Amino acid sequence: MSAIMTSTKNSSALGYQSFKIGEFSFDRCEYFAYINCPTAEHIISIDDFLRALMRDVAWGFFYGTVAFDDVFGTINHYGNVDVYLGTKHAEWKHAGRDYIENFKSDELMDLFKAILSDWTNEGFDPFAAPQETGTAWGPKRGNEDRLISRQREVAKRMVGIPGDAPLRTDEGGYPVNRAFPDVDQEQPVIEAEPGFEGELHAYNFFGYLSRSDVTWNPSVVSVIRQSLFCPTTEEYVLPIDHGNDRVEWFLQLSDEIVWDIKDGETSTPLATVTMRAGDVSAMPGDIRHQGQSSKRCMLLVWENGSPEILDMIRKGTAPMVPVTF
Amino acid sequence: MATEYNTVFASIDNYRKGGVQCLNEDAKRYAFSNIYEVAATNKPYDRIVVAKNLDYTIEVCRAEGRSGWMACAHDEFVIAMDYDVVVHYLKLADDTMIDRDKDGFQSIKSAPEGQKMGRIFLKRGHQALLPENTAYSFQADKPATLMFQTILGDESIEKWAEICQH
Structure with a gap:
């Protein structure tokens, strides 16, 4: 039987918070975001994760699916939102690794905003082109709440x-x-x-x-x-x-x-x-x-x-x- | 070394289309066309639908010379996409000249009576409001491309098979 990995990362060691909603948990290290659910663990480069999270928050989960990558994302049902892992990927589904859970939109939005605020370091603008911003890497370093709250x-x-x-x-x-x-x-x-x-x-x-x-x-x-x-x-x-x-x-x-x-x-x-x-x-x-x-x-x-x-x-x-x- | 950026716009007489490269897909599903090609290959002021979402449309026309007068029961917006176009506005003396129950622009067959409201001189990239129940007419000294945000009407022309990649 294949293993179900869970993150051993300790966000707090680098000054970051860990987050949890339903059966999903979210941690970060200097370079990656770690997403855990009952069927699998998934890792996304932290700059990519924060840029995707910024759009999901700014667009209010937008129309339909916001896929952070081929594995993780959200599906908007306008009032409630699915968070999924592997659900939109043929091989993940075939392996039975897919997991999906539904949340009220405002509860999930509060969580996503909290992650974005805590994990975005000073100098990193997730809305900006790569040439126009600093980096997302490293231990916790201030915040950019002014930039990430642009309407x-x-x-x-x-x-x-x-x-x-x-x-x-x-x-x-x-x-x-x-x-x-x-x-x-x-x-x-x-x-x-x-x-x-x-x-x-x-x-x-x-x-x-x-x-x-x-x-x-x-x-x-x-x-x-x-x-x-x-x-x-x-x-x-x-x-x-x-x-x-x-x-x-x-x-x-x-x-x-x-x-x-x-x-x-x-x-x-x-x-x-x-x-x-x-x-x-x-x-x-x-x-x-x-x-x-x-x-x-x-x-x-x-x-x-x-x-x-x-x-x-x-x-x-x-x-x-x-x-x- | 600092990069010198050059923004690439196109025009009715200078455009280079992209396209849909299919792996396992039907290109027709993308209704892929080019507004400058549509303007270049159609009669002046024929309003060709290039995008449609239920009843809402984006329409394109070739502006050349003076157009007839048109009006609409709802707002429309027009963007000059390459060369200069003047928009003339007229407050209709008789607002029964257009059907208030119809969507989409309506041509006004005879010269309408009304009060001149003014003109707007559009250059490339300028967007103007075409207010509801207000007559408008275009003037372009040389062929130009206009793009409209509007709603499908009786005079909107759909010719998807002619304009789209398939």
Whole structure:
């Protein structure tokens, strides 16, 4: 009979806390996060773990599956969340090593936030590109609670409209990112006739994006009912595999991203989608995707946040592809 | 040595598509297309659907010369994706010229009467609001690409087999 390993790591020896929820426990050492459950132990490099955890927290468990890697992740049921080990991996399931447990969303969120706060060392920004941050390694060294508590910007109608999400400016703490010095910052000229000064709105969308201080973290810039334009800037590797429970769309605005596509249930590789400026691609609802970008780029993520889709997901009737032809 | 970064945008007359490389997958499931190719290969101001999520759409058109007047019962948004485009706005004197019960943009067949609201001059990467129940018209001195956040309507054109990799 094969062994079930349990962590011998003592987080407190390095100044860190250990954490537990249900049958899952979490420890860290100088280099790794250790996840234990009744069927197995799993190890993830601590920088990868914290970057993935940051997205799971910031996105409120997001839509569907947030896979920290091929083995560990969360599945959002909107009010409650599954934490799993091996459940989305064919070989782990075949070996009977998979384990899944459900928690109330707010309880799990409290735990994840506590881990993130305790395990993120001073100088390490899990939202930042690797070149723009210090390291996660070593014994406990301060914290970065200010950085990890950043809220993503969400417009109600359109950024820049008075009373809505503000534009990004130097004065507001959003300088142009080092990778976008050539992006024009001029704002559109608006010539409103007398009496219509408050009714015409436009702004420099690419300029706004060029000032994003985070990677792989969409904000919402314009909204029509439940249609959400969620642009983001991407650099290096998306810290998670996202397994959506609905169709989403990507529109590449600049540069290039290569997406590795895997089966959502088994982690089997299915395809590679290479997106260059102007390319549009759906991400079907039954796959997982992870992007890689060699240079910071601009990506439009387009989501449908409709409650109608939530009902369809619960009934298992949500379409997995957007169109057939 | 400091890296000099060059941001690669594309345009209606200069784009280089990527694509779907399949292992065990059907490329059609990704509905992969390119907005600049769509703009380059379609008639001016035909609104081609390039992304669809239930009834919500992203539509693309080639802007060239002056468009007719359009309006919509809900907000839309437009982004100039490469070259300069001017948006003209008009407060309709008769708001029954559009069907308030319909989603998607509606062409206004005859020259509408109303009060000029003004103009917005869009350059590459500029996003403008097309407010609900407000007529708008575009002017582009040379072919350009416009992208719309909107909802599927009677005049939205779906031609997936023509624009997508398969």
